[in-house]
Amino acid sequence: MSERLIVIGGGGAGTAASTIAKRANPDMRVGVFSEFPDIAYSPCGIPYAHGREIPEFQNLFLSTVQRYVEDGLEMHMETTVTDIDLDRRTVTARNKHEGFDKLILCTGFHWEQPAVPGANLEGLHYVKDIRRAMEFDKELDSMKRAVVIGGMWLGVEMSGALARRGLEVQFIDEGPWLLSELVDPDVAEPAQEALEKLGVNVRMGTKLLGFEGGAGGRVRAVSTSGGELECDVAVICLHKLPNTSLAESIGLSLGTTGAVVVDDHMRTSAPGVWAAGDVVEVPHGLSMLPITGLTGSHAYSQGRVAGANAAGEDRVYDPVWIPWGFMSGDYTIGGFSIGETLAEAMGIPYVVAKGVGVSRARYFPGAARTHVKLLAEPGTLRLIGAQLHGGEGIKERCDFLAFVGKRGATLEDLAWMENIYSPPIGALYEPIQIAAQNGLAEQRAREREAVPA
């Protein structure tokens, strides 16, 4: 009898884990259990479908359940696993026991809910399930005012999308600048301006006090430290929290983030059980401190590693350096690892190298200013973080910087790097080089000042 692998969860990690396991070991029986009816869609595209930049929600579906069945996977959709028995090697779903030899937990996350009065009212929307998003999209046609709560990336994307859709949008967050948990004020400023250009009213330093109910127990206003904001809907975009109830029920070790502890093979503390995606914590490459709540691409990669290892391969997942990026209105911001604020918070010493270049030859139509800020270790000048903003090419630069940062590149390396010069796609002087050269020049100036005359 061939081995049976059960994967719990049908998001990015679960889909990748099951597919890769089947591909690596075609004899293995692979079953996927998901509480949702759909698989292989892009939840990250949901804000853009609301904003009509993606014309139809159907475009977000990348494959079908049937396609996975044809690939040899046992698909158990809309089937919630309620219990796991590690001794008997069974999971329970719909009061039926299903046996397994190996198990991968990809149970994902849920959104943090605000601990204020009225948080259980109708009309508070969380962005996650695509079916709910499609229903919400129809409701949007009859709505005029939205309040978006929470200064994480999703809040910025949803604010921009709802403004594009023609709603009057109020964005509130307690932080002293936009995305203050993620970016520095100099990067936040143009991102905020881009949102305001779309008509979003950005209210930073504003505390959420509660939700006021109206007819039928539906939210009619959001109460804040800056006054009451009337609305037809409140969109909540706080932190992602790992869904660990099943993991806890079988005694898996949880870490200091509250997520499941895994090793570099995505193995949990129980033999024959792996985990991947938003339910796990993995180390940050700079500090080796565990972190959780990363991106869809991290979940997908972790799922691939877990699936390959469950199928008998020997794959290692590296500590993460977290390249990130997204659109704020029509403007792009991105980075990797840490910025000045997080470095200050952790107490990590750093020097800053800043520069501004252009995304293509400055005479070529469409050239956009590209702002680069690099953080490096004092002394060695090894790259430890970056934040960028501008137009085209931000994403690729952040991917590149995260990779070379992981491999130990220094400001010296970047200052003298090779680059592509082709007028429509790249300028003669790469913006990253400019920032690194400026950083080196400042270093030399500091060293000269430090030497007594």
Add this chain to the structure above:
Amino acid sequence: MSPSGVTEQKRRLRARSEQVLRMAAMDDVARRYPRRTVPSALSDEGPFWRFVFVPLYRRVPWEFKARAMRKLKMTAQGWPEQSRRFGEPWRPPAPSASRSDPE
């Protein structure tokens, strides 16, 4: 206290310490960029954290803190050491962890 209670206490301690360190850092960074920031409305965790914990944490050099975090197993366990520690010259990544399979 049960193991899950200890885990929850550790999670809360980490969340709270990160929150106060981040808030203190935001105050400092905001002073560097005054034109671009507004007063924060984030909840203050109390005088102990602001006036005792933050200054103490800041007095300890990062290299020492990083070493202490490794010794106290606050860093991720079951992962290969970083290819390079803070301040060391670069060297190639270590081969993958050669742990025996628990199965």
